[in-house]
Amino acid sequence: MSLYCGIAFKRKFFWCYRLLSTYVTKTRYLFELKEDDDACKKAQQTGAFYLFHGLAPLLQTSAHQYMAPQHSLLELERLLGKFGQNAQRIDDSVLIGCSEQQKAWFALDLGLDNSSSISASLSKPEMETELKGSFIELRKALLQLNAKDASLLSTAQALLRWHDAHQFCSRSGQPTKKNLAGSKRVCPSNNIIYYPQVAPVVITLVSDGTRCLLARQSSFPKGMYSALAGFCDIGESVEETVRREVAEEVGLEVESLQYCASQHWPFPNSSLMIAYHATVKPGQTEIQVNLRELETAAWFSHHEVATALKRKGPYTQQQNGTFPFWLPPKLAISHQLIKEWVEKQTSSSLPA
Ligand SMILES: NC(=O)C1=CN([C@@H]2O[C@H](COP(=O)(O)OP(=O)(O)OC[C@H]3O[C@@H](n4cnc5c(N)ncnc54)[C@H](O)[C@@H]3O)[C@@H](O)[C@H]2O)C=CC1
Ligand SMILES: [Mg+2]
Numbered sequence: 001m002s003l004y005c006g007i008a009f010k011r012k013f014f015w016c017y018r019l020l021s022t023y024v025t026k027t028r029y030l031f032e033l034k035e036d037d038d039a040c041k042k043a044q045q046t047g048a049f050y051l052f053h054g055l056a057p058l059l060q061t062s063a064h065q066y067m068a069p070q071h072s073l074l075e076l077e078r079l080l081g082k083f084g085q086n087a088q089r090i091d092d093s094v095l096i097g098c099s100e101q102q103k104a105w106f107a108l109d110l111g112l113d114n115s116s117s118i119s120a121s122l123s124k125p126e127m128e129t130e131l132k133g134s135f136i137e138l139r140k141a142l143l144q145l146n147a148k149d150a151s152l153l154s155t156a157q158a159l160l161r162w163h164d165a166h167q168f169c170s171r172s173g174q175p176t177k178k179n180l181a182g183s184k185r186v187c188p189s190n191n192i193i194y195y196p197q198v199a200p201v202v203i204t205l206v207s208d209g210t211r212c213l214l215a216r217q218s219s220f221p222k223g224m225y226s227a228l229a230g231f232c233d234i235g236e237s238v239e240e241t242v243r244r245e246v247a248e249e250v251g252l253e254v255e256s257l258q259y260c261a262s263q264h265w266p267f268p269n270s271s272l273m274i275a276y277h278a279t280v281k282p283g284q285t286e287i288q289v290n291l292r293e294l295e296t297a298a299w300f301s302h303h304e305v306a307t308a309l310k311r312k313g314p315y316t317q318q319q320n321g322t323f324p325f326w327l328p329p330k331l332a333i334s335h336q337l338i339k340e341w342v343e344k345q346t347s348s349s350l351p352a
Helices: 003-019 022-035 037-046 073-082 087-092 124-131 138-144 147-165 238-250 302-310 333-349
Strands: 048-053 056-062 065-067 094-098 104-109 199-207 211-216 228-231 254-265 271-280 296-301
Touching: 022 037, 022 094, 022 104, 037 073, 037 094, 037 104, 048 124, 048 147, 056 124, 056 138, 056 147, 065 138, 073 087, 073 124, 087 104, 094 147, 104 147, 138 147, 147 254, 199 238, 199 254, 199 333, 211 238, 211 302, 211 333, 228 238, 238 254, 238 271, 254 333, 271 333, 296 302, 302 333
Parallel strands: 048 104, 199 271
Antiparallel strands: 048 056, 056 065, 094 104, 199 211, 199 228, 211 296, 254 271
């Protein structure tokens, strides 16, 4: 092999190696399963299924934590058989990811009535006894799940909910048909393709340099405050949404903004939360709360926020009838936004 060929070979080998990294292989595999029903059907044979009932995941308790059990295709077929159901119902499942070893993960809801007659709702108590677990509302269980299960079940619930709500074509009124992976639905009469919807939402932590602005909606748990949030309007950039939401909800004008992070949020529907830090001019900080959107909003000092971040639940009513000031849990992106602000303030107040 000449020197040139040797170098070329090494380069080629390097690029092959790079292309075949676990992450790339995994994403290509998932892409194939979404595009090819036969490949997806094959993946079900060796895959694992997470079960839901009426959009509530099946969970088991272990050491004060919830864990989501997986079932093989064989176990699922046996279970459906025991309840007099056709195994064809498994085709209602949706693909939600795969392991590093390319074991595909699916989610199936046994409690939703599908437009097809094979999918009648199965009795929840009987299923729970058989499966040695409980179907628990995801919102209530989320904080007691590990990060991987929380993310997987959130994706699964969002996808299952979307399929449940989009069984008919909005143009023809005909039933739509899902592909096996559940990444789309097609209307057989006009070939319109429907893809799962995600609503972009901005969440903004406003600061005046020393304090940050937190607000409450009347629907929040008692005592909890969070950053300002709002759905993007059609035609807006996310930066425009930040400026509009801050003006709309608290009557302030944003001077500068900085992107922080993003997060999928499954409640009440699927949102993509896009988080920003924003500043207002120090002299223009008078809040005018829009009471149609918020219950209240106020400025909080670094000390108040840092103390609240350390506070651990449960948040019980105090003797004077009020609830302590507390912040969204770690899992919510608003927590990350607030924590980042506290850390920045702490480091900027340290002597150089
Ligand atoms: N993960 C987190 O840390 C947090 C998440 N959130 C989420 O952010 C979302 C938006 O916050 P809000 O203050 O409620 O938004 P918002 O300030 O835009 O007000 C909600 C109103 O916007 C309208 N709206 C416009 N487009 C909508 C759409 N696609 N879906 C539903 N309503 C739409 C409706 O009239 C609704 O009543 C909420 O769903 C909430 O769950 C809110 C705070 C923290
Ligand atoms: Mg809002």
